[in-house]
Amino acid sequence: MASKSLGGFFKSFLAQESIFANKKAMQVSFVPDQIAHRDEHINQIAEILAPSLKLEKPSNLFIYGKTGTGKTLSVKYTTEQISEVAKENDIPIKIMYINCKLKKVADTEYRLIAEIARNLGKTIPATGLPTDEVYNIFYQALDESEQLLILVLDEIDQLIKKTGDEIIYNLTRINSELKQAQISIIGISNDLMFANHIDPRVKSSLSEEEVLFHPYNALQIQDILRKRCEQAFKPGKIDDGVIPKCSAYAAREHGDARRAIDLLRVAGELAERTKDEKVMIKHIDLAEEKIERERIVDVVKTQPKQFQAVLFAVFSLLNNQKVKNKKRAIFTGDVYDIYKERCSEMGLRPITQRRISDIIAELDMLGLINAKVISKGRFGRTREIHLAIPSHLLDKVFLILAQELGVDN
DNA sequence: CGAGATTCATGTGAAGTATACCTTTAGGCTTAA
DNA sequence: AAGCCTAAAGGTATACTTCACATGAATCTCGTA
Numbered sequence: 285m286a287s288k289s290l291g292g293f294f295k296s297f298l299a300q301e302s303i304f305a306n307k308k309a310m311q312v313s314f315v316p317d318q319i320a321h322r323d324e325h326i327n328q329i330a331e332i333l334a335p336s337l338k339l340e341k342p343s344n345l346f347i348y349g350k351t352g353t354g355k356t357l358s359v360k361y362t363t364e365q366i367s368e369v370a371k372e373n374d375i376p377i378k379i380m381y382i383n384c385k386l387k388k389v390a391d392t393e394y395r396l397i398a399e400i401a402r403n404l405g406k407t408i409p410a411t412g413l414p415t416d417e418v419y420n421i422f423y424q425a426l427d428e429s430e431q432l433l434i435l436v437l438d439e440i441d442q443l444i445k446k447t448g449d450e451i452i453y454n455l456t457r458i459n460s461e462l463k464q465a466q467i468s469i470i471g472i473s474n475d476l477m478f479a480n481h482i483d484p485r486v487k488s489s490l491s492e493e494e495v496l497f498h499p500y501n502a503l504q505i506q507d508i509l510r511k512r513c514e515q516a517f518k519p520g521k522i523d524d525g526v527i528p529k530c531s532a533y534a535a536r537e538h539g540d541a542r543r544a545i546d547l548l549r550v551a552g553e554l555a556e557r558t559k560d561e562k563v564m565i566k567h568i569d570l571a572e573e574k575i576e577r578e579r580i581v582d583v584v585k586t587q588p589k590q591f592q593a594v595l596f597a598v599f600s601l602l603n604n605q606k607v608k609n610k611k612r613a614i615f616t617g618d619v620y621d622i623y624k625e626r627c628s629e630m631g632l633r634p635i636t637q638r639r640i641s642d643i644i645a646e647l648d649m650l651g652l653i654n655a656k657v658i659s660k661g662r663f664g665r666t667r668e669i670h671l672a673i674p675s676h677l678l679d680k681v682f683l684i685l686a687q688e689l690g691v692d693n
Numbered sequence: 694c695g696a697g698a699t700t701c702a703t704g705t706g707a708a709g710t711a712t713a714c715c716t717t718t719a720g721g722c723t724t725a726a
Numbered sequence: 727a728a729g730c731c732t733a734a735a736g737g738t739a740t741a742c743t744t745c746a747c748a749t750g751a752a753t754c755t756c757g758t759a
Contacts, residue, residue, distance in 0.1 A: 394739060411739050412715030590741095616703065636743055641704065657704065661752025664702025 309516035310549035349497025352540030376431035384443035430464040440471040441478040456489040499539030505531035597623040615666040
């Protein structure tokens with residue numbers, strides 16, 4: 285019986301006319317042929333990178349700007365163009381894009397270099413090799429032929445904050461050791477203040493050139509959305525007011541165009557699923573909810589067990605407090621007590637408080653909690669921890685954590 | 694009453710340890726001449 | 727004797743622990759007005 289009704293469902297699904305014409309145009313990885321409001325930046329980047337086509341090493345480039353201001357997109361666009369021209373004229377230019385934030389991929393010096401070498405076709409074990417050895421493998425792989433490597437390091441601030449600036453120093457110094465190949469680095473950072481924290485020598489070698497991306501304003505975002513919609517949706521499938529609402533939402537988030545696009549795409553998907561004819565304002569609200577929820581669920585699920593356990597302790601404290609309607613803030617010590625109590629239940633070996641302190645700081649970075657170091661005077665110093673996710677999601681996240689950790693309640 | 698000392702609970706940095714994994718090397722076994 | 731396999735030795739990165747010291751405002755202490 286199930287098969288019959290399901291068959292009907294699929295049939296009607298097929299019969300239903302999609303409101304998307306080309307959904308790809310709404311995905312984050314999509315690079316449009318026209319990038320609105322970023323001509324200047326793209327020209328700037330293009331000018332800086334142009335010498336590469338004559339196999340002269342372009343200046344290292346450092347790009348600042350908040351999330352969703354088109355940094356990654358502009359760089360991808362420019363480099364794609366370069367590599368196309370390079371291909372036509374047989375110029376050996378290689379472009380490599382690496383996101384330094386990805387856990388377990390490129391978040392330490394070793395892993396970053398290993399990842400680069402892997403992209404050059406080498407196999408590098410996850411651990412065991414000396415870091416210099418990995419550098420050597422990388423040099424040799426690169427120096428095999430005359431070529432130019434443009435290395436794009438996205439979210440480089442995350443990497444340097446965690447592991448120091450030696451990596452950049454080493455990378456910028458490589459050129460003098462290479463005989464045939466050359467390498468030039470493009471660093472992308474979300475953190476505007478980031479440059480203040482690094483060694484001035486490193487900074488000057490990394491940012492021989494700089495480009496600053498300022499946020500889009502609401503009108504520009506509307507414009508961007510309209511252009512994307514023309515490609516992505518069939519005509520007339522977007523209700524009035526939807527685009528202004530999306531862009532208003534994004535402008536609230538310091539002009540983050542990526543969020544606006546995401547929002548519209550998810551709204552479209554929702555509209556399709558509920559068999560509505562066009563995307564309406566109510567879909568936007570639903571989409572906003574959904575995106576936030578999925579982001580959080582995803583982050584929570586991909587954390588290591590110990591992180592989840594700490595998070596579990598934090599959330600159960602916060603939950604308790606909500607039930608009892610108490611106002612008292614929670615501190616590292618409280619979290620550690622609960623954590624220790626629950627550890628055996630979760631089949632985990634308890635970790636020291638020292639480590640928990642670091643984990644709490646990392647969870648703060650992930651945006652799951654707010655943890656501020658405060659002094660309570662006579663009563664010592666600690667981190668004061670607050671919820672950083674919408675409280676209506678707490679129960680759900682709590683449930684997921686319990687499931688992941690194999691705990692009931 | 695107020696300046697300075699004290700205090701607490703934990704932050705934080707550095708160094709050490711356990712684990713998991715890598716390459717190299719030496720020994721032992723097999724094989725072919 | 728040469729070739730191949732295995733296991734031990736020696737090395738590394740990473741996550742965590744241990745040790746020791748740093749922090750900083752509420753609270754206490756004590757000299758002074």
